[in-house]
Amino acid sequence: MTNAIEIKGVFKSFDGKRGRNLVLDDVSLSIAAGTFVTIVGASGCGKSTLLRIVAGLESADGGIVLVGGKEIAGPGVDRAMVFQDYSLFPWLTVAQNVLFSRRLSANKYDNLALERDAEEKRAASLISLVGLSASQDLYPSQLSGGMRQRIAIARALMSKPSIILMDEPFGALDAQTREVMQDLVLDVVEQEGTTIMFVTHDVEEALYLGTQVVLMSPHPGRIDTIYDVPLPKKRDEQMRIDPQFLQLKRTVMERIRDTVGLSLDRSAVGSIEAGA
């Protein structure tokens, strides 16, 4: 299988209050085409920065990123991105948001009328795929947070990207909506066959969605462990309480705590209460 994304020896640092702050330290990672890779880690582990480097929104200080075998130079239509929030254009309706890319010169047309027609059909089918056909003429401000993220996903799929990069896309949603959205993303990915790189701080989300879970450790950001998720490709709600799933969730969460060096001594809490 070919690798959709190949990250080789990437370094990145930012200017901090106390001099240069190393965020990514020699990070290498290969993501096979058609896989769903989730990235978890404590805050400050550089997971979002890594995603943004793959998107071309940040540039690495060292190392290279190959997408489809070619080194990237800035953002590209082969890599769509879904942000946590505020990425929809509030002055455009749902349908206009999904069709936004046609306003850009990056879309070149051989036969304008024919391709525009096909585009409109694709937009309509994507909007119905995310279950918002009835709302296609509404503005984003008229939608709930979950509906807005559905539109962001439909918009990302519009240009048939080989890769979708997701930066905590459900981080601002309530727990129930988040679970619905996770199933939606799985269905959509299955239908479109897109490679996904998905950053989250929610371990359960990472395990439920990912075929592979990449755990990063902070200060400086490094790849710590890569877990293969031992679940069938087709996920369903029941797997959230599967003993194997819960065991892996526990393992990953403990490992994240270890990477921060934050193992809370709970007996100490008890002794404070006893003393008081």
Next chain:
Amino acid sequence: MSVSTTRAIWMDASPLKLDGPQATKAAREQSRAKRQWRLRGTLTSRQYALYAFLGVATPILLWAFVNEAGIVPKMFMPGPLDVLKRFWSWIANEGFAGDLTISVQRVSLGFLASLIIALPLGLVAGTFKPAEAFLEPAMDFIRYMPAVAFVPLMMLWCGVGENSKIAIIFVGTFFQMVLMFADDVRKVPMQQIEAAQTMGGTRREILYKVIFPSAAPALLTTCRITLGWAWTYLVVAEIVAANSGLGYSVLKAQRFLQTDKIFAGLIVIGFLGLIQDQLLRALHHALFPYLRRQ
């Protein structure tokens, strides 16, 4: 938006439940009055209009009372009716239409000149860091020089004709406008810009198709605010150096001790500002339907 609406409905609904069917009419009236004065409470549009009317009527009644009681000599403070009469004769015999036209023309030209140059500069300064560094500290310095202090210089440079008035309005609004436009543009969420970048947008396309439309409501609000300032500088320019216009009429009225005309002039200028403000609000409402409360 939707959150605050829900909350307002909830706050309205809960006391009604407590009242129940057996509550007397008087008790209900009382609770309704209390609700108006609740912290961050709400008013119906009718109640709002009532309070607004009282707010306007009270000073006019006070004014009429002071006048009738003869506390202040009529020469210094004419009554509301005197001012109305005077305003009528200004319209009929003293060339009000001409004064109004020339003033509106000066404000429009000065404001438009300012807008046309400030808008591209603001867009660029709010988008590109080097442009910000080049423009903003310099503008910040100049805007602290009072526009009024430029009057002598503008008269030397532009003469006593129309250009000097337009120049003063320009100086009074331009530098502020650039800084405020740049701020409006900087408030466009980075995620919108980055989303367009990942869709293959070029810098130019993103500037025109994302940043400008995204900032447009804020830019129009800035126009509304600065247009108000343009009126202030117009009156300054007309009082200092003009022989026509509303500001000049007020100054001339002072020379002839026509306090009633001074009052009329001030009220007219206030009304013009109010009308123009409402027009721009209506334009904002019409241009940006997606910002309306749903």
